[in-house]
Amino acid sequence: MATANQIFEEMMRAGEKAFGEGWHAVANYAPTEFRKMAIQITEIAQNVAKYKLDKSEGYSPETGKILMKMQRTAAESVLVATTQLNLIAVQKAMDAVYKVLRKAFKGIVKSIL
């Protein structure tokens, strides 16, 4: 079974390739969430294994399957949020540039009219 660290490293590589330049904008959020996912996936496997040894411990494989579906949903949430965080950074940069342009442009217009 892959370790949490191996899963995490793989996710980080995939994320970096998928987001390219924009990766740095989400560098704080995405790695934290990917690490949580890697730990949670191994926890699910451990809890199902515990249940198989002792029915009063952990949880059943059926519950484990639903929890894995939940983890895929959480992965989608993180990917969508990451995209949005990228865009918010771009939007803020655009707004700043726009503000400067508008100020400069108005000055020029005033001086020639």
Next chain:
Amino acid sequence: MIRALLLAGAVVLGGCPGTSLVSPYDEAIDKGIVEFYEQLNWFVKDVADVAGKPEGTYEANSKRYNVMETKLDVLILRSSSRSLGTGCRLEAKVYEKVAGLLASNLPADMKPQGDAAGDANGCNTRLLELVKQQLGFIREIHAKTDKCGTPPVSCLRPATAASALKIANQSINAVAVVEAAKRN
């Protein structure tokens, strides 16, 4: 001619609020998702504490799920009223890239939602819908797969509750993080 062009440009820049890539900050969604976080976390821990007892069964708690689901429906309705109903465009773009990288390892559930004509507000709606999906999964576990005691009754086992909360909170956190980024 140049003066006319500059004047036209100034009018455009002065009157246009700028191109919007993301939906605007929404205080109701920001506060609503924090309230939902508190509600869900309190509920799941509470139910896990009484696992195996009559008050911990799904039947005894089904109405509490309805209350939480309704709260999310209100937030989804608010968010979707601003969108064009064409889905989350950027999500589809990201999925194209991720699908290319993961190839056959891409989980079946991870498919692009919406289409190329989607809009920024659609992404907000999608994030909230994913939170609703998480609530539905917890409900399914409580009603169908988790059993406690003798004779076995429906329950949320403490181990399940711990795992489910950590995962669901990731989806809730995704909404909160995006709204916080817009606010700051």
